[in-house]
Amino acid sequence: MNDRGKIALIYSSVAIISAAFVGGMIYLGSQVPDQPVPNFVDSGGVKEEKFFPIAKDFSGVNQAGESVKLSDLKGKVWLVSEFFAVCPHCAVRNGKELRSIYETFKDHPDFQIVCISVDPETDTLERLQEYGKNLGADASDWWFMSHPNQQETHEYLEKxxxxxxxxxxxxxxxxxxxxxxxxxxxxxxxxxEWNVIGKWPLYDADSAEGRKRDPHLYDQLKKQLMDRLTEELEKNETAGMHDMDQDEASAPVAGDSE
Incomplete structure (x- = not known):
């Protein structure tokens, strides 16, 4: 074989090997499932009319020693969060974030906050009472709630x-x-109606890492939450006024004959 033939053979071999390599990579790539891309930027920002319904009730005792269950809150608009009394992060969030929200909406009769303990073994009634007292939480509209069984509590919160x-x-x-x-x-x-309609990671967005990643995210999320709370609380008021208007329109006017 002359030199020209040898060169042609080498190029042909390289082309075949390259084609096989590329084909193999394409095949392997097709076998890897698509990976979900987490959305860290606008968590809680998308408005859902009905995100998902709560399918199961949950009971416990609040800081006033009262037996309560979440189904008692049907007809109200409520925020729910996890906590435990000695958690330093909860203390910051509850003392700053939830307290400011509570002060804004506490006078509305249909507003409620529920904080459910993830550590019922150590969050005794006395500890819950002290915790609520320090935050100025009225047990009528801000529960610090504990269920006696820790496993059942965790399963309920997660599922x-x-x-x-x-x-x-x-x-x-x-x-x-x-x-x-x-x-x-x-x-x-x-x-x-007992539908979870959104979740807002305000504490994470306000953390040093959150502010570093997006310095404007916290303010955006806080506004979204406050606007959505206001909207949901006003829904019943608007519906009630509409019902009253209908009742007045259908009611007989004094002096009219039947």
């Missing part, structure tokens, strides 16, 4: 309300600094 999984910290240093449990810090909004 019925769809909070992120609760994880018990095992590293002693991490546990001392952040508390026994790592848990979801979001605020979930429930409408009058």
């Amino acid at each position: 019925a309300l769809k909070f992120f999984s609760i994880r018990e910290r095992t590293d002693p240093t991490d546990r001392d600094a952040n508390g026994r449990y790592a848990h979801d810090m979001g605020l979930t909004l429930v409408d009058r």
